[in-house]
Amino acid sequence: MTNYTWAGLLLWGVILLYALGASFDFGASFWNWWDRRHQEKTEEANVAERFDAPMWDVTNVFLVLIAVALVGFFPSAARAYGTLGLVPISLVLILLALRNVFLVIGHTEPSLRPRAIRISGITGLLLPALLTLVLPISQGLGLRGNPDAPQLEMGLLFRAPVTYGFLAFGLSSELYLSSLMLADYARQMVAERPFRLYRRRALWLGPLTFVFGAIIWALLPDTQAWIRNGLITSWGWFAASFVAFLATGFLLYRPTARSAQIGEWRSPVRWSVITACIQFFLAGIGYGLAHWPYVLAPVLTAKQAFTSPAIFTAALIVLIVGMAVLFPGFVWFWRLFMAEENDEGQTKQV
């Protein structure tokens, strides 16, 4: 594998990880807002809110890492996306700023909490929709003008039916993944009613997501034949992804998956979260391979956009050393500080 293939794989991996984490994060705040509109569902909303509180900072780190890795590994791609994406990316930044600041403000100041829930809930739907648009744009839909200085035309993008396929797919995956994860979270809190609701939601959102995925395929215009051929070539990944999807369904229909009383790893619901993540990861790799070697089709390939080898090596070393030092250190400290507190809590109960 060449250097730029490694760089592309690494970047795409970070993007997929962010997509999963952000689905949980945005989805939880959407459900929190949605369920709070009805008095009788506050219990469900509380589960979502408890999950949402400490998450945003971590997902934000991943978002910044995507931007930094794109600039560091594919500087010309950063330049191209920066020029094209001024309007959509600025909208993402503004909504993200409102959402994150109000999440924290809602925690500090209880009187501003309803507003914080509304803002984070609505942006929890708008942001994934905007972020999903990156996919059709990266496929060259909506691009106009000469290949050296392409321009993005929103009208062109939104006149392509497949754009709506991507939007529907993006939103339903977000809601599917977050329902599944919240079902498991509710199970962990032994909250029977929220558990049942989120499991039910996952059961119909899963197949719906699958249908939307198929619709994207059907709506791909003839100008996009290159990616259709790529998708056919990487069919193995999609087949594996489909198996993981079936496994999720199988696990959710297990008799033991109907109760919140089943603990931790004995519960099929916990495993279904993992199989769902695997499903998206496999499909993500398949899509990434079909998209390769373009970072911005059809004007920019990874090879053209790649940084100098010296920078790549240095950046890779920094990334590896950073991850190797930070994450174990992080786990060690968390155990050291938070576990002690748990021990004390237990001794007090005794």
Added chain:
Amino acid sequence: MDITEASRILMGLSLGFHIPFATAGVGVPAIITLAEISAAITKDRDYRDLAQRLASVFAVLLAVGVVSGTIVAVQLTLLWPRFMQLVGEIISLPFLIEVFAFFIEAVFTAIYLYGGDRLAAWQRILSAGLVSLGAVASAVLITDANAFMNTPVGFTLRDGHVVDAHPWQAFFNPAFPSTAFHVAVSAYMTIGMAVAAFAAFNLLWARKHTRAFGYYRKTMMLSIAFGGIMAIATAIAGDLQGKFLGGHQPVKLAAAEGFFHTQTHAPMVIGGWPDATSQQVIGGIPIPGLLSYLATGSPSGLVRGLADFPRWQWPPLYVHLLFDAMVGVGIYAIAVAIVAWVVRRFRRSREDPFPHWVLWLVVAAGPLALLGIEFGWVFAEIARQPWIVYGIMQTADAATTNPAVPWVGVLFVLLYIVLAVATIRVLRRYLRRHPLKDAEAPEEQPKREVWLP
């Protein structure tokens, strides 16, 4: 409107909004750490309360700092695509390492905030210290990218692309040490002064022998001692910066001082208006030999003037006033700290060591210090013009060609207004809901208070 000008205005607004929060992000955890250490040494509950209250404020300021920092980082790519391409080809390392530094800061902030009183004293000191370390590392790393814009080294440019790249040479560029030192200590000075000003303002209205009076007295003493020491460190850093500029960016130094004609024994002119046609500063107070000392370390050193450089390379001449305002704020901060120290030494009242006029001087130091940071950054950026990367790339060539900049800018201005109003409201409400009550006063008054020697 010209797209380049619109991009510059929007970038300036975003940076101007981000700077106070970024400064607080560096300074506040340092004071929290000091307060935790003081609490451990003196066993005084007041210091622990100070740390706790600052931590709640910090959570909000950090959130705004994170989102505005994310905006600045991404906006660099949106508004200056050519520049960020160059960054990616040579100086992406500091940005990459900064992500990790920020990760440390975020994780230990979570541990410190959620852990709270359940953590042991040493754990609180350690996690606050690591928040502080992560924060200052972030600031230093981002400053490194800015330093590179002043002294770009470690590569050759061919057809607009970097060849023969040496990333670590670019990382340790000549401007890095003095600039990073200057940014870090001036952030400490500013937040020290800001916290002291807040405490002094409350001292003006608090009644003596109440819990609040003692609490704010200790807060003010701790933070002005810290801010004063850091103000002196900032002066030392500024002196290093002057000598660095004299060697590497003479045109920037000349613009800062409104200095036109190359000479030895160069005087420094305080204030005044640099006039391009007559090539001299109108008004102002000249101090003989001081500029030569700042630039070279000797009062007889040779300093290059603006006339040595082609006119198109001159930065706007008003940067002279920004520079003087920044230096003035630094001197004021040192003076206020010294006055507070002297007055307390002679007044010998333990309960009420500072008369009202001293408190008012301290109150003024807070907003002034924040302004000083803004002046300093505006100076640093404007006085590099017309270059975005000194000698390599001009600002106009780096700008985007997307015509949507002006109205996107309007949206960002609205966002900043919403965020500023929300931040102020939430902090005011927090303080109103958490008044200092006499009932919570420590039963036994500890004997020692943290102060200068």
